[in-house]
Amino acid sequence: MYQSRLFLSTLRESPADAEIASHQLMLKAGFIRQLASGVYSYMPLGLRVLRKIEHIVREEMDRAGAQEMLMPVIQPAELWKESGRYDVYGPELIRFTDRHQREFALGPTHEEVITSIARHEINSYRKLPVILYQIQTKFRDERRPRFGLLRTREFLMKDAYSFDQDWEGLDVAYRAMYDAYHAIFTRLELDYRAVEADGGAIGGEGGTHEFMALAEIGEDTIAACNHCQYAANLEKAEAVTEQAGVDSEQVPPSPAIERIYTPDVCTIAQLQQFLHIEAKQIIKTMLFMVDGRPVAVAVRGDYELNELKIKNYLTALNIELADGSAIAANASAAGYIGPIGLTIPLLVDYSVLAVTDGVAGANEQNHHFKHIHAMRDLDLTHVADFRNVIEDDLCPRCQTGKLTFHRGIELGHIFKLGTKYSESLSAAFLDQSGKAKSIIMGCYGIGISRILAAIVEQRHSEQGVVWPKEITPYQVHIIVISYDDELQKQLVQGLHQRLLQLDIEVLIDDRAERAGVKFKDADLIGIPYRLIVGKDAADGKVEWFDRTTNSKEVLATEAVLEQLKRIYCP
Amino acid sequence: MYQSRLFLSTLRESPADAEIASHQLMLKAGFIRQLASGVYSYMPLGLRVLRKIEHIVREEMDRAGAQEMLMPVIQPAELWKESGRYDVYGPELIRFTDRHQREFALGPTHEEVITSIARHEINSYRKLPVILYQIQTKFRDERRPRFGLLRTREFLMKDAYSFDQDWEGLDVAYRAMYDAYHAIFTRLELDYRAVEADGGAIGGEGGTHEFMALAEIGEDTIAACNHCQYAANLEKAEAVTEQAGVDSEQVPPSPAIERIYTPDVCTIAQLQQFLHIEAKQIIKTMLFMVDGRPVAVAVRGDYELNELKIKNYLTALNIELADGSAIAANASAAGYIGPIGLTIPLLVDYSVLAVTDGVAGANEQNHHFKHIHAMRDLDLTHVADFRNVIEDDLCPRCQTGKLTFHRGIELGHIFKLGTKYSESLSAAFLDQSGKAKSIIMGCYGIGISRILAAIVEQRHSEQGVVWPKEITPYQVHIIVISYDDELQKQLVQGLHQRLLQLDIEVLIDDRAERAGVKFKDADLIGIPYRLIVGKDAADGKVEWFDRTTNSKEVLATEAVLEQLKRIYCP
The missing domain is CATH 3.90.960.10 (YbaK/aminoacyl-tRNA synthetase-associated domain)
Incomplete structure (x- = not known):
C-alpha cells in the first residue's frame, strides 16, 4: 500500500477529551474516530489490527474444537424475560420496540439466544459435547463511556458457549477454553494474568477466571504472586495469616x-x-x-x-x-x-x-x-478468611512468594454456568438412559476491540505504539526520503515486488512530505520494522530500524529481506 | 471436520412458514435458524458460506482500490436530521433513545456517517479520490419480513462510498465499482444482469445500476436483451418504436x-x-x-x-x-x-x-x-418515450435483439450520489485553487446475506443446493458407508491427511447412520464434489460424484486427489 493513497489523517495534538494513552494515540494515529459517546468507527489501519486480532482468536478457538456461528444483534425481549434478566439487567440493556410494538433488545451478550438454539437443536446426549462461538458486535448502554475503546457502548466480542452432559464434561471444555485464552494472549504478546474472579451477575455455580492485561490505567486491582502463577481479583484473593495456626x-x-x-x-x-x-x-x-x-x-x-x-x-x-x-x-x-x-x-x-x-x-x-x-x-x-489481602501478604498458593498489587484491564472472562440458563430456558437433553437432564453450560468471552486499547497501553511511548508482529497493520514500513529521486524510487519498487512475493505486507511512505513528518507519522502508526530509503539507495542500501529493540543498521536490500523472512516467514 | 462432531441438525420436513426454495432448503440443511421474524442465526455451515462470500467481496473491493473500514451500527439521530432523512425514512428506521434520552438509530445504511467522517478527514483535493467500504450488519424494520434471507430485518451488507473532486472522477470510481461487481458475481457463479435502474429515495443526480440475480421468486421485473448485454428495470427500460421516424x-x-x-x-x-x-x-x-x-x-x-x-x-x-x-x-x-x-x-x-x-x-x-x-x-x-416496454420489443441498445422479461433479486446497487449528502452535511474540500467545493460522492451496496438466498434459488433441486466451488462450506464431502470398517476408516484417514496437505477443506461423514440418511444430508448440505467410501476401499478405490454434472465414477484415491487438485489448486 502506498501511503499517498491510504485513507489516513494523523493528528499533531491529542484531542482534549482523550484521558489515557491508548485513546490519545489511537486518535492521533488515525486508527479510530468517535461518532458518538462510546461509539467509534475503525479507520482502515485500525480495522486491519482489529481483523488480525479476530484472526488469532478464531484460529485458537477452532484449534480448541469450538465451532463458529453468528447470532443476531436483535434479540426478542421474551427470551430475556424467560431467563429473568430483562428486569435485572437495568438501563445498560438497549431496548426498542419494532413497528408492531414488539419489544426487542440489542444483545450485550448471547446466553439467552444460544440457549434457545440449544433447546431446539440439542435433544440427545449424542449431540454433546459441543462448543459454539461467534465474533459479534455487542451493545451496552454504559452510564459513562470513557477511555476510548476500553469502555464503549458498541464493541466487538468473541463469545463462546459450551454444552455438556455433566460437570466433568464442563471441566474439560473449561480447560480447553482456558488454554486457548492463554494461547491467544500469548500470541498477542500481552503482559496478562489469568485471575480467579467472582462470577458477578452473569455467573452460575462453579469457577470463573478473568484474563487481565496488566496496565496502570486498569479499573480492577489484582493481587498476584511474585513467585508462582497465582493471581486473583483483590476481592477474591485468599489471605494467609502466618500466625493462623497459633496454638x-x-x-x-x-x-x-x-x-x-x-x-x-x-x-x-x-x-x-x-x-x-x-x-x-x-x-x-x-x-x-x-x-x-x-x-x-x-x-x-x-x-x-x-x-x-x-x-x-x-x-x-x-x-x-x-x-x-x-x-x-x-x-x-x-x-x-x-x-x-x-x-x-x-x-x-x-x-x-x-x-x-x-x-x-x-x-x-x-x-x-x-x-x-x-x-x-x-x-x-x-x-x-474475612479480610482483603494487602501487598507483601504470603501467596496462598505457593506459600513462598509474596503478593504484589497490579491494575488490570479485563480482556476475557470464562465462567462455569452450570444449569443457570438451561434450566430457566428449558434446554434439556435425553441422556443414555433416556432421562431428560438440563444441559451443563459454560460461557467464555473476549473483548476484541478492548484488546487494541490494552495493547497500546502496554506497548507505547509518547511517540506511539509498537504493535506485536502478528497484528501490526502492515508488517514493514518503508519510508522513502525522496520518492522523486529515481534511484530511491527504483529501489523501493524492487523491494515492493520482492515483499509481495514473500507475502509480507508493506506500507510505503511515498508522500511528498518532509522526513520529520514521515517519521512522526510512522511512530504513531506503530509498525515494528522500518526501512528508511535515502541517499544510500545509490549503493543499494537502506537503513533498517527495529522498533522493538530500537536498533538501527545500514544494510543491503538482500540482508533486509533475509531479516524480514526470519521474522515473518519462519 | 468430522461430521459426527459438527453442530448440525438437518430437517426432514420443510417448515410450514417457509414459502420459497431457498428459505426451505437453508432451514432443512441447518444453515440458518430463525430467532424472530426476519432475524436469523447463521449456524456453522451457513456461516462458512457467508464468510466465503464476504471474502470474495473483500478481495474484489481491495483489488479495485477500495479501502476497508468499519462504521458503527448505532448512529446519532442528529446526523439523520442534518441529511433530512430522519423523518423521510419512516418506520423502517429502527430508533431508540439511550439512558440519557438521546435519540439514536440502527444503521440501515451509512451515507450520513461516512459523510460526517469525510467532512472531518477530507479537507483538500490532495486527499481525493478515495473509495471506502465496510462489511457491516444493517437494520431495516420491514413491514413484512419474508422469504428467509431475501427480506430480513437484520442483514449483512457491503457498502462502499467514493469521494471525488468532480463528476469525471466519480465516473472513474463508478466504473471501477461496476467492474468489481461483475467480478464478484461472476466468481459467485450467479446468473445475473447489471440493470439500469432508477435511483429511488437514496439516489441523487446521475446514474444508477442494479445487479439482479435472475430468479422466478424475484420481486422485480427486468427487461433484458436476448442479443446484447442491455438490461433495465421494467420502469426504466427504453422503448423503441420501429415506426418512430415516420415521415x-x-x-x-x-x-x-x-x-x-x-x-x-x-x-x-x-x-x-x-x-x-x-x-x-x-x-x-x-x-x-x-x-x-x-x-x-x-x-x-x-x-x-x-x-x-x-x-x-x-x-x-x-x-x-x-x-x-x-x-x-x-x-x-x-x-x-x-x-x-x-x-x-x-x-x-x-x-x-x-x-x-x-x-x-x-x-x-x-x-x-x-x-x-x-x-x-x-x-x-x-x-x-412514455410507455413500458413489452416482451419482444426491439432492444434499444443493439437495435437487433429483442427484449425478454425476467424476475430478479436485487443483489447490489450502485449510485452516483453527486453532492446530495456532501451538501446537506457540509462535506467540502479545497480544490487546487483554494476554493471550497462539495465532495462528489457515489455509493455502492451489496447484500451479502441475500446472496446466499439468491444462489440457492438458482442452483437447487428438490434435494438441495449445489454450492459454487468458491463458497461451498467444505470443498469435498467424504461419505463413509461404514466408519467401523477398518479398511474404510484407514482409507479415509489417509485421504484426510493428503487433503490437509493440499489445503482442501473436507467434511467427513463418519456417523453411524444409514447410507440413505447420509446421502440425503449430503444433498442438503450441497458440497459440489463427493467421495463415497464403501466396499471398494479394499481395492483402494472410492466413488467420485461430481454434483455439478451429476456424473459418477469409481476411481483410485490418487486419481481423486488429482481431480480435486485440478479443481481447487490450479
Missing part, C-alpha cells in the same frame, strides 16, 4: 481483660493515638446486615474486611453495613462495637487469632476493653 | 376525422368490441396531475404508460392519476379523454405516431373520434 498453649499469658474509658475515641486512628498502640493491636469489629440478619465480624485493626468473603462464608445473597439503629439494637454505639459479650453471631478473621494483648470496643458508649487475648477471650465458632 | 408525407391519406356516438363505451376492450378494431388502432389518453398541474399523455392502446418516464420528462417530483373532478375540469368524463382539442399540455408517446387511422376519445361524454391520423391531427410538441 493457645504456646501463647505467653497476658493480663486479664480490663474495661477502659475512651470518650469520643471511635476510629482505629483515634484509638492508636489515645492509647499509643499500633493498629495491629486493635481488634476491629463491624456489624453487617446479611440477608436481613445482624452479624458481627472481627478483623485485626491493620486490615480491611472483605464483604464478598463474608457473604460467601454465609452463602448469603445480600450484605450491607448495619446502620446506627441496627448497631444500637445489637451491639452498642458505632465506634464501640467489640467481639466480646455479643448475642449475635460473630465471625472472626484469622488475623485476629494472633492478637494476645489487644484492644476492642466494649459494646458500650465511650468504653473499650484492653488486654484481650483472642484465643482465650473470643467465641471462635466462626474463624475464617 | 408524414409518406403516409397514405386517410379519411377526415369523424365524431361517433359510443354510449357507455369507456375502456379499450369495450371500444375494440364496439368498433371491431384492434387495440393498436386506438390512441389511449390519460390525465395526470404532475406536481399539481394537469397533463394529458397519449399512448397506443396496446401499450401501458410509464409514470416514471413522464415524471422524468417533466423533471417533476410527484405524479398521480387525475381524479374525476380534475378530468371534468380539463378534458371530459373519464373514458372519453382524447388527444384532440385539449387546452392542457399533451405528451405523445412515440408509438402513437404510427397511428394513421385511429380512434380516440372526443373529450365529450359518450363520443369518440375515428379516422385520426396522428401526424396530421395531433399536437406533436412533446413526443417522447
